[in-house]
Amino acid sequence: MSNIVPYSFDGTNIRVLEIDGEPWFVGRDVADALGYADPTTAIRSHCRGVQKLHPLQTAGGRQEVRVLSEPDVLRLIVNSTLPTAERFERWVFEDVLPSIRKTGSYTASKAPLQKTLTRTQITGGLLLLRSFAEDFKLAPSALLGGYQRLEQQIGVPGLLPAYAVDAPASSIAGSSEETKSAAELLEIHGVGMSAIAFNRLLMQQGFLEERERPSSKGGTKKFKVCTDLEYGKNLTNPNNPRETQPHWYVSKFEELLELVLPAKPTVATA
Known part of the structure; x- marks a missing residue:
């Protein structure tokens, strides 16, 4: 059972649905x-919750539209560069959600996500973490621990992307292992193949995939993402936080080579 609650933010209609006692945003x-030029790509890139489609009556007829949980709304907010994003955040978590809770149909025990930290405080915490990491040369695992604690303070489980793990998927949680780029590891292992050709093989076999993001100059820009976290992880691109750069675990690269490279034909002996 669901009810549509219409809201308006700066003249933009925001439809909120109550589904099974919880709020879902169109x-x-x-x-x-939030000013995203390509809403579909923005949602696909930033939202990590379970995808939920809901039938709504639109100008084009009845359609299945993507609705977002509170954590995914927060993910879109923190990734928006629009100056009004902070005000939109306050509007959602201080006005919209409390008004829904007052109807009694939403679980009152759930506190607003942003009661603990504001967007400004979150940004300050991130800057402080990065400063500590640079000044004290923190290990990646220590920095990850700081991000995890900040995530707990925000109150949004699973906010960190799945690739924010600093060891192969089979390793003990909290451990840290060295990673390098494909170009570096191919050279170390003496593989006579370019990183471009190797990436092509990785994509063909499902270890890597290509994704798109909106470009500031219009159109889209492509970037690659490691999909098998047993062999690699995705580092944030220092030139653009909306992109990732795949890195591969040094300890697992030889195994990865055996899986990816074509088997050499055996030579029959007389």
Whole structure:
């Protein structure tokens, strides 16, 4: 059972649905309010919750639209560069959600996500972590621990992307292992192949995939993402936080080579 609750933020309609006692936001409405040029790509890139589609009556007829949970709304907010993003955040978590809870249909025991930290405090915490990491040469695992504690303070489980793990998927949680780029590791292992050709093989066999993001100059820009976290992880691109750069675990690269490279034909002996 669901009810549509209409809201308006700066003239933009934000539709909120109550589904099984929980609020779900129409994804396109939120992305439009936050200034994303391509709402579909923004939702696909930033939202990590379980995808939920809901039938709604639109100008084009009845359609299945993507609706977002509270954590995914927060992910869109923190990734928006629009100056009004902070005000939109306050509007959602201080006005919209409390008003829904007052109806009694939403679980009152759930506190607003942003009661503990504001967007400004979150940004300050991130800057402080990065400063500590640079000044004290923190190990990647220590920095990851700091991000995890900040995530707990925000109150949004699973906010960190799945690739924010500093060891192979089979390793003990909290351990840290060295990673390098494909070009470096191919050279170390004496593989006579370019990183471009190797990436092509990785994509063919499902270890790597290509994704798109909106470009500031219009259109889209492609980047690659490691999909098998047993063999690699994705580092944030220092030139653009909306992109990742795949790195591969040094200890697992030889095994990865055996899986990816074509087997050499055996030579029959007389």
